[in-house]
Amino acid sequence: MYAGTVSNGREHNTLILENNEIYTIYGNTVSGTFYVYGFINGTGQASNGSFSSSNLKDFAANGSVTSGTMSATYVAGASFNGTVSSGNQSLTFTGAPMPNSTYNYNTAPTLANIVGNWNMTEVSGTSVALSIASNGSFTASGGGCTATGTLTPRASGKNVFNVSLTFGAAPCETPGQTANGIALEYPLSSGKRELIIAGTNSARTDGALLVGSR
Numbered sequence: 196m197y198a199g200t201v202s203n204g205r206e207h208n209t210l211i212l213e214n215n216e217i218y219t220i221y222g223n224t225v226s227g228t229f230y231v232y233g234f235i236n237g238t239g240q241a242s243n244g245s246f247s248s249s250n251l252k253d254f255a256a257n258g259s260v261t262s263g264t265m266s267a268t269y270v271a272g273a274s275f276n277g278t279v280s281s282g283n284q285s286l287t288f289t290g291a292p293m294p295n296s297t298y299n300y301n302t303a304p305t306l307a308n309i310v311g312n313w314n315m316t317e318v319s320g321t322s323v324a325l326s327i328a329s330n331g332s333f334t335a336s337g338g339g340c341t342a343t344g345t346l347t348p349r350a351s352g353k354n355v356f357n358v359s360l361t362f363g364a365a366p367c368e369t370p371g372q373t374a375n376g377i378a379l380e381y382p383l384s385s386g387k388r389e390l391i392i393a394g395t396n397s398a399r400t401d402g403a404l405l406v407g408s409r
Contacts, residue, residue, distance in 0.1 A: 196300045196354075196379075197275040197290030205232065208391075209275060209290055210300075210377065213351050215239050217248060217265070218377055218393055219279070220404075227385035231318055231406045232256050234393045235263065235279070236376070244268055246277070252395070253281040254402030256318045298381040304348045304356050306331055309380050313390055315407035323405055325390075335360070335405070340367035346378055346392075355379065358394050360403060372396050374403045383408060 197209045201221065208229070209219040219235040233255040239248030251263035267277025275290035306329070313325040315335070323337030331346040344360035356378040364370045376394025383389050385408075392405040 196293050196298055198293045199275075199288055199290035202287045207288055207290065208293070208379075209288075210355070210379065211239075211241075211246070211275070212349075212355065212377075213353065215241055215246075217251075220391060220393060227383050228387075228408055229383075229389060229406075231391065231404060233318060234402065234404050235281070236393070236395055236399065236402070237263075237265070239265065241269070244270065246275070251279070251281065252399045252402070254318075254395070254404065256320075258319065260400060260402065293381075296382075298354065298379070300354050302354050303352050304354050304380065306346070306348065306356075308388065309346065309356075309378075309390055311409075313407045313409055315390070315392075315405040318404040318406070323407075325405065325407065331356075338366070342367070349377075358392055360392070360394055369396065369401050372401070374401070376403075 205221050207219050207221045211217050216238050222231040235253045237248045237251035246267045248265045253261045261282040263281030265279045269275045278287050310327050310329050315323040315325045321338040323335050325335045327333040335342045341363040346356045349355040358376050358378045361373045362369050374394035378392045380390045387408040389408045395402045
């Protein structure tokens with residue numbers, strides 16, 4: 196997990212999983228809370244300090260989905276710097292590991308930290324009530340849309356939850372579809388804890404992103 200800045204003034208949290216799948220969540224920090232504007236998902240190749248991806252999808256807050264590429268250099272666990280191109284723009288970024296006191300990738304996730312009720316915000320601005328049971332199953336509702344799903348600690352033992360989220364009937368924008376992805380949970384400097392859920396449908400034509408703190 197790397198955190199840093201982007202040349203357009205935004206900040207990013209970039210998670211590279213053990214299978215070289217990448218999630219870059221971008222936004223800005225205000226009063227100790229990370230406000231998210233969208234996320235990037237794709238798979239890449241890592242070799243001898245170089246990372247590249249040619250199949251990125253950028254899911255922005257306005258609902259647009261654009262294809263992109265990434266070219267980066269890395270020192271595992273120390274730095275992740277490069278260029279991401281999406282649509283008609285190319286941006287540079289720098290990244291360094293988040294302090295272990297904030298987020299430690301190399302520990303197992305704690306389901307007990309996320310059980311209960313969360314007031315989440317979908318990246319488009321819709322408020323979502325999220326309720327997570329002790330077994331990781333959850334229900335979500337907002338804007339007239341209801342959804343159900345599961346949060347499961349990743350089999351790798353890393354500090355990531357796997358997420359499966361199935362939307363209900365209309366007025367959900369993607370009725371009946373299932374999004375799969377990841378969830379992260381970590382403490383904020385304000386003393387609260389933040390939960391981020393990101394996923395896409397199988398075709399990666401739609402993305403879902405929920406963020407909340409408590």
